[in-house]
Amino acid sequence: MLQKPRGTRDFLPDEMEARRTIEWRMREVARRWGYREVCTPEFEDLELFTMRSGEGIIEEMYVFEDKGGRKLALRPEITASVIRMYINEAKVAPKPLRWCYFADCFRYERPQKGRYRQFWQFGVELIGADTALADAEVILLAAEMLNATGVTYELKVGHLSFMKNLLEDLEPSVQRRVMAHLDKKDFDGLKGTLESIHKPDLGNSLISLVECRDLAEAFEIAGTIPEKERIHQTINTLDAAGVDYTLNFGIARGLDYYTGMVFEGFAQNLGAENQILGGGAYRLAHLFGGDDVASCGFAIGFDRVMVSLGETQHKKDTVVAIVCTNEGRIHAREVARIFRAAGIRSEMDLMERGLGAQLAHASRTADFAIVIGRREAESGNVTLKNLHSGEQKTLDPESAIAEVGLHGAR
Numbered sequence: 001m002l003q004k005p006r007g008t009r010d011f012l013p014d015e016m017e018a019r020r021t022i023e024w025r026m027r028e029v030a031r032r033w034g035y036r037e038v039c040t041p042e043f044e045d046l047e048l049f050t051m052r053s054g055e056g057i058i059e060e061m062y063v064f065e066d067k068g069g070r071k072l073a074l075r076p077e078i079t080a081s082v083i084r085m086y087i088n089e090a091k092v093a094p095k096p097l098r099w100c101y102f103a104d105c106f107r108y109e110r111p112q113k114g115r116y117r118q119f120w121q122f123g124v125e126l127i128g129a130d131t132a133l134a135d136a137e138v139i140l141l142a143a144e145m146l147n148a149t150g151v152t153y154e155l156k157v158g159h160l161s162f163m164k165n166l167l168e169d170l171e172p173s174v175q176r177r178v179m180a181h182l183d184k185k186d187f188d189g190l191k192g193t194l195e196s197i198h199k200p201d202l203g204n205s206l207i208s209l210v211e212c213r214d215l216a217e218a219f220e221i222a223g224t225i226p227e228k229e230r231i232h233q234t235i236n237t238l239d240a241a242g243v244d245y246t247l248n249f250g251i252a253r254g255l256d257y258y259t260g261m262v263f264e265g266f267a268q269n270l271g272a273e274n275q276i277l278g279g280g281a282y283r284l285a286h287l288f289g290g291d292d293v294a295s296c297g298f299a300i301g302f303d304r305v306m307v308s309l310g311e312t313q314h315k316k317d318t319v320v321a322i323v324c325t326n327e328g329r330i331h332a333r334e335v336a337r338i339f340r341a342a343g344i345r346s347e348m349d350l351m352e353r354g355l356g357a358q359l360a361h362a363s364r365t366a367d368f369a370i371v372i373g374r375r376e377a378e379s380g381n382v383t384l385k386n387l388h389s390g391e392q393k394t395l396d397p398e399s400a401i402a403e404v405g406l407h408g409a410r
């Protein structure tokens with residue numbers, strides 16, 4: 001029997017309904033904040049992703065050559081594509097641009113719980129606003145979106161300038177290595193790297209910075225930081241909005257394009273793969289032939305949010321089975337039509353089963369049965385049976401719709 005590719009998943013209807021419910025909660029928050037949906041290709045020129053991150057990233061991607069010999073990659077994330085699209089299509093549009101997306105990404109990673117090779121991100125990019133207010137808006141939006149899903153999470157906010165200030169004398173490749181150690185809290189690896197470049201003392205400042213949760217103390221550790229005023233303003237805006245977060249100056253972010261404020265969200269019940277949100281301020285446009293526009297954004301790991309929410313969140317559709325005898329069939333079709341027109345999920349027998357067999361099937365698949373025999377066909381009424389309580393009454397179709405609607409609203 002053929003199986004799906006490693007790291008991918010199939011979604012049955014119950015799961016898809018739950019996913020769509022949560023997706024729409026996120027969409028609704030994005031809409032209210034003025035973020036409009038965009039869509040980019042699922043695959044791009046490989047160069048789009050290697051230009052900033054280097055050839056090393058190829059190991060983590062699905063890379064292929066098309067029949068014309070072009071080197072392409074399935075997108076591992078969507079920010080680079082959105083910025084490429086901005087340069088291609090919307091460079092002259094009034095700023096700032098507020099865009100969002102909900103789309104799948106592909107990473108060639110070792111699959112485990114919460115880590116897949118195909119996964120979905122709900123993300124936003126705010127393009128062309130280089131201010132503390134822009135940084136704060138994106139963080140507040142991320143928090144509101146996660147709150148709307150009902151997931152329990154912890155939000156951590158930091159700024160790269162602290163770490164960069166301490167590392168400014170190091171070569172870029174060493175800086176990157178050090179930041180990777182700090183991101184993973186791998187202090188032994190950090191010490192090893194610093195000893196190899198004869199800077200063992202730097203380790204203490206870096207570790208103090210990573211463990212520091214106080215802004216004034218972070219400024220003391222890292223020295224003079226040009227963005228100081230902007231950082232204060234961002235933090236004050238977050239505090240005024242009452243968002244729940246902790247400061248964390250150890251956030252280095254895996255992707256290489258971040259320049260300033262960075263933030264991450266962690267769910268409590270996911271084990272090792274517990275990061276459900278990542279984002280920050282970045283610059284990418286100049287690499288792709290555009291102006292050096294400042295941007296800020298985030299992506300929520302949609303699948304991880306779903307795993308964290310578990311089964312509890314989803315309110316299922318109310319299902320009505322329209323059950324009829326042969327004499328009732330014409331009336332039953334009309335009843336199904338008006339139930340569907342009223343927005344109620346209504347299913348009719350297709351198997352030419354008898355009334356008893358239809359009811360038995362309904363008891364396994366539906367919440368209500370509408371029973372239509374000769375009596376109902378003659379009177380124009382329906383018999384509504386609640387399949388959970390067994391309660392049964394004869395009503396006109398409109399009253400039956402109201403009764404089913406009440407159940408759905410509960």
Ligand code: HAM
Nearest residue numbers: 077079114115116119275276277278279297298299301
């Ligand atoms: P990222 O942190 O690489 O950032 O990914 C965002 C989120 O996607 C992660 O926090 C995680 O929840 C989820 N994720 C990543 N890899 C996997 C995987 N293999 N399986 C399941 N979920 C995964 C970005 O992608 C940036 N583009 C975010 C951004 C937007 N920055 C600015 N704008």
